[in-house]
Amino acid sequence: MNNSKQKKYDEVDFRNRTVRILREHGQVWLCLYDLCKIIKRPVMMETKEAMDLCPSSTKIIFRADDRPLWAIAPRDVRKLVHLVKKENSQMKKLCNELEAWAGRLAENIEAVLQEAPVVFNYGDHPVTFKAANGKTMVNATNMAKCFGGNPAEWLHKASTTRFRYSLVNEGKSASLDEQVITNRGTSGGTWIQEELAIEYARQLSDEFSIWCNERISELMTRGSVSLHNTSTAHHPRNEQTDTPAENFPVPKTFEEALLLAASQQKQLEESRHKVEFYNRFIEDRDWFKTTTIADELQVTPSMLNRFLEDEGIIRKESGQWVVPGFHSALQCEVPYYWTNAKGKSYKMGGARRWTQDGREFIIELWNRKHLK
Template sequence: MSKLLVIENTKIKQDSQGRYCLNDLHRASGGNPTQAPAQFFRNKSVNDFVQTLTDMQICTSPVNTIRGGVEQGTYVCRELVFKYAAWINPEFEVKVYQVFNAYTQGELQAVNQIPKSFSEALLLAAELQAEKERNAPKVAFVDHYVEVGTSKSLREVAKILKMPERAMIDRLIQDRLLYRQSGALLPYQTAHSRDLFTVKTGTAEHGHNYTQTRVTSKGIEYIASRYASELML
């Protein structure tokens, strides 16, 4: 449930690192053979874009290909999803943006997961309750561990939540909560407005200025509930 993303009635699979299946997106767009992922990657501008994502460390390993099995396909980071959607046509690009915005803000249930029958509604309710019960102990742990009004570094948050630090940061970047600028991780304004992060600036002992993004208690609760079933060890 935590990874369910549906575009035009097509479920978009994700790999273990949160990349999205481009083959599913191709099917969601209508499945035109001339717009298949293989055709997309024949564009020099696309390959240049992939190299730029890698060089700027916006996401690690932007493209991953799985061969064989039910998960077979080409999986890409969020930025490449948007570039692919724009390559398809403007209408599909807008649709993808809308769905991803709803997904990031936790509104996907209302937008894309409306049950079509009573049996589907019962199944959905059972899945939601099961996920809530799985995450409850982890969120409760945060409530007891983190004092309201305090903030923690990203590394401290990863240790508190028992999440791999790099994987946690990658997901925050992919979900457009953080971005890299001049080597520093900074929050997008939308995340800042929800009080998930605070930015600390100052001068270190050696005289150099520094900028550090810290996670508020509300932000830690959000990360725990949003990524608990996926990243918590």
């Protein structure tokens, strides 16, 4: 099925995770790697277990000049998840939702593609809202930029952690994982559940909190958000200086346009290796070893461990580094599997690894302490 023709693929959210979807000759194909990331089993791609489980698995070029990716038909999502869904109740719920979502794609893909996020302005700052699993999710990265802040700092406060646990205990959210999800890439960001978003907005500004609450109410009752009712009390527009969101300079002559194009092309070429590194070692991973993060910071693992110990993030117990208290949410359990000759997989233990949020927290903390 591989060819060099230009293809256009769609990106669809499932639980705030992006899944690449290609429609070709009436057939819908889902990127298998994206699905494995959703069920937290990218290792199934490395062992080729995912491909063996799905009869429709094949390599497809999603976009011209890109490398081929493994893809499956929506009907095979059930076969992909039938082993991992037996692990625990939370995984069973996730897999059942993923099966139902794949079924909706097969029946009416256009309806699913129309569930796009809504972007609008608070003053001069874009903020994105979207519906997911019966809840409204808000881009906390956008929210923070309205006031020059960073959501990671607020999310890792002890008071915020207590509030998040109370949402779970009171049945406002099913789990901590559903409350905060981070997407990677140029259009990514940290998304937070509506109750958490309102609390964060209140910390930023009382007026902003009221405004966010109104937008959430509109989204949940009407299925859309008004774009014209934006606050300008503290963020007045200057119509003479307004520029597109990308802030691209506008050339006034043909010569300026040529110079601009050449400059942008040079920047792309210079940053290409950085993009390739990010895609391979950062964006396409769900967990990280301490050694990987140390390499990224250009320090030794022992230096990084001593730093994290001094900051109260880790401590040694029985000769092993552990992450105590609410900082333990920065790590995840990475299971190890063994597959026998008949293709049946068994869980053979696991290890604690840093999550994407954990990696970002460590790098931000290190830079804050060392780049003054």
